[in-house]
Amino acid sequence: MLFEDITILDENLDVKEHQYVLTEGERITYIGDTCPDATGHKRYDGKNKLLMTAFINLHSHTPMTLMRGYGENLSLNDWLNKKIFPYEDKLTSEDVYHGTLLGIAEMLRFGIVSTSDMYYFCEDMLKAFLESGAKVNLSRGITCFSDASYHDLPAYEENKLLIREYHGLNQDQIKIDMSIHGEYTNTERTILEISEHAKEAGLPLHIHVSETESEHKECMARHNGMTPIEYFNHLGVLDSRVLAAHCVHLSGEDFAIMKERNVSVASCPASNLKLASGICDVKKLMDYGINVGIGTDSVASNNSLNMIEEIKLFALLQKVRQNNPAVITPKEALYAATKAGAIAQGRPDCGALKVGNRADLIVLDKKEPYWTPVHNLINNLVYSASGTDVCLTMADGKILYQDGNFPTIDVEKLARVQALSQKEI
Numbered sequence: 001m002l003f004e005d006i007t008i009l010d011e012n013l014d015v016k017e018h019q020y021v022l023t024e025g026e027r028i029t030y031i032g033d034t035c036p037d038a039t040g041h042k043r044y045d046g047k048n049k050l051l052m053t054a055f056i057n058l059h060s061h062t063p064m065t066l067m068r069g070y071g072e073n074l075s076l077n078d079w080l081n082k083k084i085f086p087y088e089d090k091l092t093s094e095d096v097y098h099g100t101l102l103g104i105a106e107m108l109r110f111g112i113v114s115t116s117d118m119y120y121f122c123e124d125m126l127k128a129f130l131e132s133g134a135k136v137n138l139s140r141g142i143t144c145f146s147d148a149s150y151h152d153l154p155a156y157e158e159n160k161l162l163i164r165e166y167h168g169l170n171q172d173q174i175k176i177d178m179s180i181h182g183e184y185t186n187t188e189r190t191i192l193e194i195s196e197h198a199k200e201a202g203l204p205l206h207i208h209v210s211e212t213e214s215e216h217k218e219c220m221a222r223h224n225g226m227t228p229i230e231y232f233n234h235l236g237v238l239d240s241r242v243l244a245a246h247c248v249h250l251s252g253e254d255f256a257i258m259k260e261r262n263v264s265v266a267s268c269p270a271s272n273l274k275l276a277s278g279i280c281d282v283k284k285l286m287d288y289g290i291n292v293g294i295g296t297d298s299v300a301s302n303n304s305l306n307m308i309e310e311i312k313l314f315a316l317l318q319k320v321r322q323n324n325p326a327v328i329t330p331k332e333a334l335y336a337a338t339k340a341g342a343i344a345q346g347r348p349d350c351g352a353l354k355v356g357n358r359a360d361l362i363v364l365d366k367k368e369p370y371w372t373p374v375h376n377l378i379n380n381l382v383y384s385a386s387g388t389d390v391c392l393t394m395a396d397g398k399i400l401y402q403d404g405n406f407p408t409i410d411v412e413k414l415a416r417v418q419a420l421s422q423k424e425i
């Protein structure tokens with residue numbers, strides 16, 4: 001497709017006007033200020049539009065769209081134990097497939113083409129991702145409170161099957177990661193065994209880390225004063241490439257260890273606010289040179305997958321946390337929602353609008369009043385724009401959302417979610 005005479009954010013997230021962008025197959029093949037020969041390609045009129053690389057969601061549990069608005073105004077413990085866990089006990093394979101499809105549709109609507117997801121019923125989720133064309137780094141979330149071996153859990157066989165049948169499918173549309181749900185939800189035995197499996201398979205690990213103060217402090221009490229990061233480092237878990245979700249209550253040597261062990265962070269601002277977990281010290285992580293991306297977390301604790309809203313919160317929260325309105329520039333926040341995500345997902349040719357990269361891109365419509373005037377377009381994008389300004393979402397050169405339509409998703413299946421979501425608890 002040829003995008004004609006359009007404003008872009010280039011690979012450095014700098015604004016360029018009157019550009020031509022050509023995609024051929026799954027790649028971007030031309031970016032420049034003169035019109036290339038594009039015989040045989042569809043043309044897209046760029047008037048009043050902004051083209052940029054698509055967003056990457058670094059932490060989610062996509063099927064939990066089924067629980068949108070289901071448990072509200074509860075403490076984290078009550079929310080989990082009285083609402084979420086009993087609901088999840090009733091989930092079926094059909095529910096998870098439909099909930100995933102709804103979550104993917106919402107992500108595409110808001111310009112997200114790739115997500116790092118942790119859940120179960122992974123094959124049903126993968127069916128939805130494969131149908132839709134959206135990308136995923138999927139991990140089977142594992143919790144284990146008994147003294148069972150990971151090798152005796154169904155999740156071990158599932159992980160082997162996921163790696164064998166799905167890893168790298170469709171030119172890496174599907175990547176399989178592995179997961180330790182958290183320090184507080186596993187025994188040392190399962191942590192060690194899962195970690196060993198990840199090392200053998202050469203796969204990254206996606207882990208919840210220091211999301212709440214109690215999780216962080218209870219870990220220190222259990223393990224001789226070691227924080228979750230110190231504990232995972234001590235067990236050799238950080239020998240694998242690790243994506244640490246939340247990281248709200250890091251302390252002491254955590255930052256230095258994470259930098260040294262090349263841990264990436266998925267910061268989840270809306271979810272951390274809604275569950276009153278706190279505010280991640282993104283500024284300090286960035287000062288240490290740690291790769292920080294943005295995650296929506298699940299719809300059950302957000303309650304949407306609106307990445308532009310998340311980017312704004314990500315920037316604003318740091319200003320409050322540091323008591324300094326100068327920290328986290330709009331460009332740093334956009335980088336976190338794009339390139340930082342691609343780095344963490346192990347997708348080096350994604351996350352930037354660049355010739356040779358995958359054609360993962362979005363178009364935003366600038367016609368609404370809040371886009372005017374333009375003193376600095378990136379400021380308008382981060383602080384004024386709405387997620388619904390996204391009017392086109394493309395992954396690997398294929399349009400997956402355009403002007404209210406989802407060419408790869410059967411909308412009637414989305415309509416079934418309301419009926420499927422009604423559970424008797």
Ligand SMILES: [Zn+2]
Pocket residue numbers: 059060061208245297298
């Ligand atoms: Zn999570």
